[in-house]
Amino acid sequence: MKDHRKKFCFTLDLKDDKEAIESYRLYHKNVWPEILEQIKSTGVEVLEIYLVSNRLFMIMETSAEFTLKAKQQKDATDPKVQEWEALMSNYQQALPFAKKGEKWVLMEQIFSL
Numbered sequence: 001m002k003d004h005r006k007k008f009c010f011t012l013d014l015k016d017d018k019e020a021i022e023s024y025r026l027y028h029k030n031v032w033p034e035i036l037e038q039i040k041s042t043g044v045e046v047l048e049i050y051l052v053s054n055r056l057f058m059i060m061e062t063s064a065e066f067t068l069k070a071k072q073q074k075d076a077t078d079p080k081v082q083e084w085e086a087l088m089s090n091y092q093q094a095l096p097f098a099k100k101g102e103k104w105v106l107m108e109q110i111f112s113l
Helices: 018-029 033-041 068-076 079-089
Strands: 006-014 044-052 055-062
Touching (some): 033 079
């Protein structure tokens, strides 16, 4: 049976500070339950974040109906998500080529086996 999920990959940098990176790791070992529920409610079925040095890589698998725009709109109106995002912004830094206000940058798939 064919999988009808969508997959999105993003990247972002953390501030290059060992203590800040460790704090970020700890927050992600105990993500607030409201954030987890919001993520699931937008159609995200699998979300993984990987770290190397201060570079983050996020893989998000979603339902076939999922759209990034709808998720962004829902997140923008959720006070707890906005609180979480403000907290995480203390540890994150935009990539040099990110658009103004863009944190996580959507990556282009260039190979698949």
